[in-house]
Amino acid sequence: MKFPFAQQPEPAGATERARSWRWLVPVLLVLLFLAVLIWLPWQARQMEANERQEQLIADTLWVEQTLRFELARSEEALASLGSDLVSRPPSPQVLKARFQQMFNNGHELVRIVWYGPDGAVLANHGLDAPAALPAPTRLAADVAGATRRGRYSEAYGATSATSGMIDYYLPLYAGGRLAGSLVATYSLQVLLDETVPWWFAQDNALTLLDRNERAVARRAAGGPGRGVYTHQRELDLPGALVVLSTNSVKRAPQLLPNLLVGSVIVLALGLVLSLGSLWRHISRTLAAERALRQQMAFRTAMENSLVTGLRARDLEGRVTYVNRAFCEIVGLPAEEVVGKKPPMPYWAPEVMLDYEERFRGVLSGNITPQFETVFQRPDGVRVPVLVYEAPLVDADGRQTGWMSSIQDITDRKRAEELNRQQQEKLETSARLATMGEMSSMLAHELNQPLAAISSYTAGALNVLERTGQSGEPVNSGMLRHALEQARQQAQRAGQIIRSVHEFVKKREPRREPVSIRSVVEGVRALVELQARQAGATLRVELPPQLPPVLADRVMLEQVLLNLTRNAIEAMVDTPVAQRVLRVAAAHADGMVTVSVIDRGHGIAPEVAAGLFSPFYSTKAEGMGMGLSICRTAIEFHGGTLTHAANPDGGTVFSFALPAQAADGALG
Ligand SMILES: Nc1ncnc2c1ncn2[C@@H]1O[C@H](COP(=O)(O)OP(=O)(O)O)[C@@H](O)[C@H]1O
Ligand SMILES: [Mg+2]
Known part of the structure; x- marks a missing residue:
């Protein structure tokens, strides 16, 4: 049977596995996506840091080169001055002018002292000549004497407040003999201030360090360095170890204020949240779907186990659903019924008019809630059915069609027919x-x-x-x-x-509204005949207003005849004066009771036990069928037959039948 929900439910384990697999891929993808999202800005930050570091290194190199170049220029000027001093000593004015020119070329130069071969000061420019060479310069002088080359001293004189100096000791030789020396003193602070371009100083704190890593000069125009990007580079000075250390004032690239990072985080959060809610929604939907599927399976099993046929139709009369029992009743597969509009394949030609009439009713919204009809199977067999119809209402309370339940009443009809035939035979x-x-x-x-x-x-x-x-x-x-x-x-x-x-x-x-009076009148002649023969008197006492009962007249007549005959027969030994047979009737509580009252011998308890059994008789020629027939007939009409002792002696047999709510009493 085709039914939208009636699929076989999958086994629970397989569904469970399939569900976890179904989730695995999207979850992995989302995790990957999140990982990439997190990695990207980190990577960008890393790249930015690297780039800055590289930039700093390049800049530091460039500054180191500049410093070195500045000093080298000064060395050359000193060398040229030195050779001039040895070969043809200039006049004091010329010397002074040359000294001054050197000072103008490089402001870091704070002092030049010309010593004779014996160590006496021959000329002096800038600061005063020191009383004795500082210890680092003496060391440099010793080495320079041995190597016959100019040499720098280690930086000296730096305190926490003042910056340090560095000396360049140049021995002078004439004809292979020591002819004196030139000692130039540089202020390292001025060297930094003058040589390093302002833009570099703005971005970086610069420090010159001596061999012991003590700072000997500093420049920090843009504030102290942050220690994030640093680089150290040795100035290549013969004899001295001076290290240029740069420390960028730039911070590490920040992650959070970054718009990109911000949006990535917001996006990721949104993604996770919406994924979560989607997950919840899907789980809820899945749970609902599972519950629905279970219910549907339950419903399908229930519908298939029904012996009552079910058929749903829409408002146009098109069949939208039938169950298995319906298909069995009409002998057609569901495919040949569902989706069809009247005339239906199971309509029997002889009742076609009935169907059409009823179908018109359905279309106009008037249904017969219950009716009997006949369906026809493809092999021509007629199936009597009992149909109940009710409106089909959807969840919003709107009517969407009609639901019918159909009972195959073949068996019932057959039983009824058999019953009727038997009843007829019995009556006859x-x-x-x-x-x-x-x-x-x-x-x-x-x-x-x-x-x-x-x-x-x-x-x-x-x-x-x-x-x-x-x-x-x-x-x-x-x-x-x-x-x-x-x-x-x-x-x-x-x-x-x-x-x-x-x-x-x-x-x-035949059942019809029957008045008790007419029943009594119908058998009166026969009763009176018997009464007269037995020497009894008949008295009929019927109230004027008596509702009719729904009954078969002849059956009631027969009951009355049997009861009156028994009554007459019971009075054979009664004194003639008392042989009175009364037929009375009363109406109470919706029942009409008819009593046959005699004054006969009454009924002994042992007789009472078998009274209504067939063939039970106390009479020599009795057949014993009378009361049995009466009870069957009365019960067939939905009534009761009882007997009681007559207080005046004798017996009262009464039968009660439901009164018909008649418009007018038939008397
Ligand atoms: N009115 C009555 N008074 C006393 N006994 C009765 C009366 N009606 C029936 N009986 C008893 O019930 C028995 C069964 O009655 P019934 O079924 O009519 O069979 P039958 O009349 O052939 O004996 C009778 O034999 C009789 O003993
Ligand atoms: Mg009898």
Whole structure:
């Protein structure tokens, strides 16, 4: 059967596994994405740092070169001055001018002293010549003497407040002999201040360090260095170890204020959050789906186990759903029914008009909530069905169609038919039995009119004979009287036979509103006949307003006949004066009760036990069927048959039937 929800549910383990796999890939991708998101800015920061570091190194190199170049220039100028001093000593004015020129070329130069070969000061420019060479310069002088080359001293004279100096000791030789020396003193601070360009100083704190890594000069125009980007470079000075240390004032590239990083973080957070909520939503949906699937499986199993057919139709009458039982009832697969509009393949031609009429009702929104009809299977077999219809309402309370449940009532119909036939047979035989019981009474009853007819006609013949012999004219008055009497008696006999025939003739049981009065009247003649023969009197006591009952008239007549006959038979030993048979009726609590009251011998307890059993009789010629038939008939009409002792002696048999809520009492 095609049904949107009726798929086989997957086994739970497989679903579980499939679900975890389904999640694995997106989760991995998202993690990867997040990792990339985090890595990218970190990488960018790293690159930026590297770039800055490299830039600093290049700049530091360049500054070192500049410093070195400045000093080298000064060395050359000193060397040239030195050779001039040895070969042809200039006049003091010229010397002074040359000294001054050197000072102008490089402001870091704070002093030049020209010493003679004996160490006496020959000339001096700038600061005063020191009383004795400082210890680092003496050391440099010793080495320079040995190597015969100019040499720098270590930096000296630096304190925490003042910067240091450095000396350049140049020995002078004439003809291979020491002819004196030139000692230039440089202020390292001025060297830094003058040589390093301002833009570099702005970005970097510069420090010159001596061999012991003590700072001997500093420049920090843009504030102290942050220690993030640093570089150290040795100035390549013969004899001295001076290190140029640069320390950038720039901070490490910051991560957070970065717009890129910010948006990446926001995006990542948003992604994680929305992923989380998506996950929650999907889990909820999955749980709901699982619950739904379980319910559907349950429902499908339930529908398939039903023996009642189910059919849903939309408002246009198109079949939208049928269950298995429906398919079995109509003998068609669901595919041939679902989606179809009337006329349906299971409509039987002989009831087509009925279907169409009812379908028009469905379209106009008027349904018959319950009706019986016939469906036809493809092989032509008719299936009687009972259909219940109800509106189909969706979750919003809107009607979307009709739901019908269909019961195959073939078996019930068959049972009903069988029951009806049996009932009919039973009734016929019961009537025949009653008549059999009454046969002697009837014979006796018929005998009377027949004997009377016989004697009247004999009398008439006598009259005719006598007048024939005497030649007297016929006494037409006498003759007429005799014949009239004979005719009446013949009519009476005919009446008796007709009433018997009427009672016995085969007929269909038929329920209709029946008044008790008419029932009593119907059997009155027969009852009175029997009563008269038994010497009893019949009294009928019916209230004027008595509602009718829904019943088969002849069956009620038979009941009444049986009860009255039993009553009459029970009174054979009763004194004639008390042989009264009463038929009374009453209406109370929606029931009409009819009582047959006698003053007979009553019912002993041991008799009472078997009273209603078939073939139970205390009479020599009784068949014992009377009360059994009566009870069946009364119960068939939804009533009860009971008996009780009559307080005046005798028995009261009563049957009660539901009164018909009639518009007018039939009396
Ligand atoms: N009105 C009555 N008074 C006393 N006994 C009765 C009365 N009606 C029925 N009975 C008892 O119930 C028995 C069964 O009655 P019934 O079924 O009509 O069979 P039958 O009349 O053939 O005996 C009778 O034999 C009789 O003993
Ligand atoms: Mg009887």
